[in-house]
Amino acid sequence: MSQAYLAAMKFALVWQGIVYLFLWQFGSGIGELFSDKEQVVELIGLWIMIVPIGFGFQAVTFLSASSFNALHQPFKAMRISVFRLFILYVPLGCAGNYLLGLEGMFYGFVLANMLTAGLAFSGCAITLPAYKNSRYRIHPKGYKGF
Numbered sequence: 001m002s003q004a005y006l007a008a009m010k011f012a013l014v015w016q017g018i019v020y021l022f023l024w025q026f027g028s029g030i031g032e033l034f035s036d037k038e039q040v041v042e043l044i045g046l047w048i049m050i051v052p053i054g055f056g057f058q059a060v061t062f063l064s065a066s067s068f069n070a071l072h073q074p075f076k077a078m079r080i081s082v083f084r085l086f087i088l089y090v091p092l093g094c095a096g097n098y099l100l101g102l103e104g105m106f107y108g109f110v111l112a113n114m115l116t117a118g119l120a121f122s123g124c125a126i127t128l129p130a131y132k133n134s135r136y137r138i139h140p141k142g143y144k145g146f
Helices: 003-034 038-070 074-100 102-138
Strands: none
Touching: 003 038, 003 102, 038 074, 038 102, 074 102
16 A cells, blocks of 8 residues: 555544643633533533544545545445435434434544544555556656656
């Protein structure tokens, strides 16, 4: 696989892990910046403790879709985004909400991001090496690469 792609994935996951640890440590006070109402502060705190877990995986999804766009394969990028939103994100969020309430919905969002990231990463793991090996045959004659 492309070293740049892997480096971007690692950076995104490590960075979001650091951000999550920061939010986990200081997240309880963030809700108070937005409201004086106890219930609102609690819900913001709940969101901060759960949803950012999935942001690193969401970054993997977006970086994978961007990679497909860069390879002139926008339909693969679009399929990733549509699959994430309509096949996983909304249904898992709704199912989580039905089963466990708002907290379950947040966990459904995280699960959707994790599953989509795995699929998007797998798609890039297959496509990038194949593209590297065939790029001289699919470009116009005389193309020398990057």
